[in-house]
Each structure stands twice: as C-alpha cells, then as structure tokens.
Amino acid sequence: MAKSKTAFVCNECGSDYAKWQGQCNDCGAWNSLSEVRLGGPAGAGAARSGKARGGFAGTVSEARLLGEIDLEELPRFSSGAEEFDRVLGGGLVPGSAILVGGNPGAGKSTLLLQTMCHLAANMDALYITGEESLQQVAMRARRLGLATDRLRLMTETHVEAIIAAAENHRPRVLVVDSIQVVHSDDLSSAPGSVSQVRECAAFLTRFAKRTGTVLFLVGHVTKDGSLAGPKVLEHMIDCSILLEGGHDSRFRTLRGQKNRFGAVNELGVFAMTEQGLREVRNPSAIFLDRSSEPASGSAVMVVWEGTRPLLVEIQALVDASALGNPRRVAVGLEQNRLAMLLAVLHRHGGLQVGDQDVFANVVGGVKVLETSADLALLLAIVSSFRDRQLPRDMVIFGEVGLSGEIRPVPSGQERLSEAAKHGFRRAIVPKANAPRGDIRGMQVIAVSRLEEALAAVE
Structure with missing residues (x-):
C-alpha cells in the first residue's frame, strides 16, 4: 500500500x-x-489525470454580474440577548459559522446554553456536547432555571455522527462544544491535532453553508490568550468572538475579533450571577464605580468600543524605584505605548520619571486597544507623580503624537455627549474634536499641545 x-x-x-x-x-x-x-x-x-483531460467532476457555478446581485439585507434573528446581538453585528445570520473562545470557566458553555434554550422555544436547536455528559449539562440548565422542554441535547465526538444527527433533525442553530474534541475517522491523528481541528471545522462549516444552519463552535484558549488550533481555523469561520473575564471578577466582556456581518472590536458586557450570565445595559456605570475618597493618579477617559462610547477609569502609580532598571507595567494597555508616552512626557512636558516605577491599570479589566487613552494616561501619571488630584467631574481623551501634539480621535461629539449623560461637567479634548456648539452643563477645554493639557490641570 x-x-x-x-x-x-x-x-x-x-x-x-x-x-x-x-x-x-x-x-x-x-x-x-x-x-x-x-x-x-x-x-x-x-x-x-482529471486535470490533464480538462474535465471537472463537480458542478460548475455560473458567473454573475456584480450589478445583478440582489442587495437585500441578510435575514437575521435575535439570540435573546441584546449584548450578544451587538457583538454579532445585529443578530444571527443563517448559514454563518461563529467561533466562541475564552479561558476555562469564563462562561462559554453557560452563555451558549442560555442562548440555545431561548432559541429552542421558537425553532429547532441542537446542542452537541463532547466534553460533558448529558447529566452535567442538564444539571447546569436546572441550576440556571432555564426552559429544558424544547432543546435537543446530544453527546458525540465523531464529526460524521454529528453531521448525520444534524441532517436528521435539521436544526436552525447548532452548537458544537468543543471543536478540539471532535474528530474524524478518516484521519489517524489524535483529536485536537491540527489536521483534526482543521478538517472537522471545514466539514461542519460546509454543512452550515449548505443548509443555512447557524453554527457555533466552542474553541479553547492558549496561555497567551489566543485561540488554540491552527490559524486557518479563524479564516474558515465568519465570526470570531472572545469571552474574557477573570475568576476574581463577576463581569465578563464579549469582544468581536472578526465579523463578516458587522463591526469588529464590538464589546458586550455580562455579569456572572447565580442565574447565569446577565446583560449589563449600561457598562459605563460599572466601570465608573469609583472610590468615595478622592485620590491622585486617577482619571476618566472615553473610549470607543465598536459602535458606542464607553467611560472607563484609568489609574497610574508613580513611585521611587529601588532597582537599577525602573519597572514599566501596563494592565489593559499596550506596554510599548506606555514607554513611548513617558518619553514624550519627558521631552515635551518637562517631567522626568526615568528613575521612577510607573504602573498603569484600566479599572474593570477592560482592554483598551485605541489611542484615545494617551492623554488620559499621561495626565493620570502627572497626577500621581505630583500627588495632585484631578477633578472628579473631568473626562479626558485624545491621542498624543511624538512631537507633543494632541491629535483628534473619531466620534468626539458622541464621546462628550456620553460623558455629559453621566454627570461630567468638564472635559479636556483635542482642539479638532471641540464641539461646534455648547454642550449643556459641560465646559470643554480644547488643547493642541501637551503643554496646554498640563497647564489645564495645574
């Protein structure tokens, strides 16, 4: 052979x-x-030999003109949770393949079980579990108080058996938990290997596209926080979302990393309770749960997450270093950007912190990926270094350039309006983001240089 x-x-x-x-x-x-x-x-x-003869065994698709393609919007249906729908781009799209990742214990299975029990009341839904027994899933559903009379549950790890069951029941929504334990008899490698994960995911995705079934694949996460398995797995699916949250926090953030049917980096916030994951409709309120005692080194910034503004507190601590090489620690921010901003602060702000340990933290476990946090971070560092409190009713945002200029950020008017709704009365913003008209009850300080921003808080 x-x-x-x-x-x-x-x-x-x-x-x-x-x-x-x-x-x-x-x-x-x-x-x-x-x-x-x-x-x-x-x-x-x-x-x-087939290519040599110039033949093709399959059916050849007919090419169509771009202008003749129907632009009618894809039909969507709700998952039952507005925060989940927001991350998905407005709801579930028939025929889409969605990869859900997260750390162990983050709540991936809980979120999908809640979603499937809700959807099963109006449509056929099938939940395939490969890591837990049927009794374990049923116990969780009973503990969460979910409706269990309509959802079909099955434990299976053979991809061929999963497809056969799906062909038989014809569900509109299918969950496979998880893709790392599913394997095919056609491959001799062990479950979880690169070849097994890739081929099984491709097999399930082809079934979803052919039948119009919404497919959820649960994926494991490696130590560095990325999805385990081959990188091509993320290219096969339509949407990749990550459920983040530590064991010491009751809040979970659902972030979209890839979405062919909506905005990327959309953020949904959930709270883990005894009844499962519950939506947080006003995330800014939980992230602004500040201490009643004023303290230096604290500032409030407005970041843009997907399609909405989010108010987040950022904290900085500057302390004399006992080491020859001072520490630079950033939690929720990019480490290299912190070092760059400290150099800008020294060159254009006249503040030397080269012999100081600098720690920066975004409260609430939020990861800030955009540059609008630059100005708020620098002012929080200055506040901690000088031990001077920033006004509690002040909000700050803006990008800081290497030459000390304050550059504008997108959606400045919407950020200011969100801050005004939460009772903030003062704002330091880039000059190009200054509102055309007055915002009721808010004093806006527009700055174009870092020196102007430092003078505004002295």
Missing part, C-alpha cells in the same frame, strides 16, 4: 511546508509546525 503524503502547517499563520523545520519562514514563529496528513497518492493521481 502506498504511503499517504504529509505536510507541515504553521499553527500561527497557516503556512505549509514539505519538511519540518524549527522556524516558520513567513511569520517567524518557532516550533509552530505540526504534521498534517494529506490525501493518498492514488487520489492525487486521479486528480492530476
């Missing part, structure tokens, strides 16, 4: 190689190549 061919695929970028090597040439990752079994030589020879 002829030996089957193999290839080596990079788990980080999806590049493939004929032989194993220590480093991927495309992304530079070390020890990221995994062996993948390909089709046998017989199949390859048949494919080559």
Whole structure:
C-alpha cells in the first residue's frame, strides 16, 4: 500500500511546508509546525489525470454580474440577548459559522446554553456536547432555571455522527462544544491535532453553508490568550468572538475579533450571577464605580468600543524605584505605548520619571486597544507623580503624537455627549474634536499641545 503524503502547517499563520523545520519562514514563529496528513497518492493521481483531460467532476457555478446581485439585507434573528446581538453585528445570520473562545470557566458553555434554550422555544436547536455528559449539562440548565422542554441535547465526538444527527433533525442553530474534541475517522491523528481541528471545522462549516444552519463552535484558549488550533481555523469561520473575564471578577466582556456581518472590536458586557450570565445595559456605570475618597493618579477617559462610547477609569502609580532598571507595567494597555508616552512626557512636558516605577491599570479589566487613552494616561501619571488630584467631574481623551501634539480621535461629539449623560461637567479634548456648539452643563477645554493639557490641570 502506498504511503499517504504529509505536510507541515504553521499553527500561527497557516503556512505549509514539505519538511519540518524549527522556524516558520513567513511569520517567524518557532516550533509552530505540526504534521498534517494529506490525501493518498492514488487520489492525487486521479486528480492530476482529471486535470490533464480538462474535465471537472463537480458542478460548475455560473458567473454573475456584480450589478445583478440582489442587495437585500441578510435575514437575521435575535439570540435573546441584546449584548450578544451587538457583538454579532445585529443578530444571527443563517448559514454563518461563529467561533466562541475564552479561558476555562469564563462562561462559554453557560452563555451558549442560555442562548440555545431561548432559541429552542421558537425553532429547532441542537446542542452537541463532547466534553460533558448529558447529566452535567442538564444539571447546569436546572441550576440556571432555564426552559429544558424544547432543546435537543446530544453527546458525540465523531464529526460524521454529528453531521448525520444534524441532517436528521435539521436544526436552525447548532452548537458544537468543543471543536478540539471532535474528530474524524478518516484521519489517524489524535483529536485536537491540527489536521483534526482543521478538517472537522471545514466539514461542519460546509454543512452550515449548505443548509443555512447557524453554527457555533466552542474553541479553547492558549496561555497567551489566543485561540488554540491552527490559524486557518479563524479564516474558515465568519465570526470570531472572545469571552474574557477573570475568576476574581463577576463581569465578563464579549469582544468581536472578526465579523463578516458587522463591526469588529464590538464589546458586550455580562455579569456572572447565580442565574447565569446577565446583560449589563449600561457598562459605563460599572466601570465608573469609583472610590468615595478622592485620590491622585486617577482619571476618566472615553473610549470607543465598536459602535458606542464607553467611560472607563484609568489609574497610574508613580513611585521611587529601588532597582537599577525602573519597572514599566501596563494592565489593559499596550506596554510599548506606555514607554513611548513617558518619553514624550519627558521631552515635551518637562517631567522626568526615568528613575521612577510607573504602573498603569484600566479599572474593570477592560482592554483598551485605541489611542484615545494617551492623554488620559499621561495626565493620570502627572497626577500621581505630583500627588495632585484631578477633578472628579473631568473626562479626558485624545491621542498624543511624538512631537507633543494632541491629535483628534473619531466620534468626539458622541464621546462628550456620553460623558455629559453621566454627570461630567468638564472635559479636556483635542482642539479638532471641540464641539461646534455648547454642550449643556459641560465646559470643554480644547488643547493642541501637551503643554496646554498640563497647564489645564495645574
């Protein structure tokens, strides 16, 4: 019998190689190549002979003019949670494949079980569990007080059996928990390997596209917080969302990382309770739960998450360093950006903190990915260094350039309106973001240089 061919695929970028090597040439990752079994030589020879004859065994699709394509909006239906719908781009799209990732214990299975029990009241829904028994899932549903009389539940890890059950029941929504334990009999590798995850996900995705079924795939997360498995898995699906939240916090954030049907980096906030995950309709209120005692090093900023503004408190602590190399620690912010802003503060603000330890933290566990937090971070550092409190009714946002200029950020008017709703009466913003008209009850200080912003808080 002829030996089957193999290839080596990079788990980080999806590049493939004929032989194993220590480093991927495309992304530079070390020890990221995994062996993948390909089709046998017989199949390859048949494919080559077919190409040589110029034939094709499948059905050839007909090409259409771009202007003739119907632009009617894809029909969506709600998941039952507005925060979940927001991250998905407005609801569930038939035929879409959605990958849900998160740390162990974050609440992935709880969120999907709540969603499926709600949807099962109006449509056929099938929940496939491969990591838990039927009794474990039923116990969780009873503890959460969910309706259990309509949802179909099945424990299975063979992808062929899952597809057969889905063909039989024809659900509109299908959950596979999780993709790392699903395997195919056609592949000899172990479940969770690169080849098994890739082929099983492709098999399930093709079924979802063919039948118009909404497919949820639960994915594991590695130590660095990224989704486990081959990188090509994220390219196959339509939407990738990550459920974040530590064990010491009752709040969970659902963030979209890829979405073909909506905005990316949309944020949904949930609270973990005894009845499961509950929506937080006003996230700014929980992230602004500040101490009653005023303290230096605290500032409030307005970040833009997806399609809405979010008020978040940022804290900074500057202290004399006992080490030869002072520490620079950023939680919820980019580490390299903190070092860059400290250099700008020294050059254009006249404040030397080179011999000080600098710690920065975004309250509530939120990860700030945009540059509008630059100005608020610098003013919080100055407040801690000088031990001077910033006004509690002041909100700050703006990007800081390397030459000390304060650059504008998108949606400045909406950020100010959100701050005014929460009782803020003063704001320091980039000059280009100054509102055209007065905002009732708010004094807006527009600055164009870092020196002007520092003078405004002295």
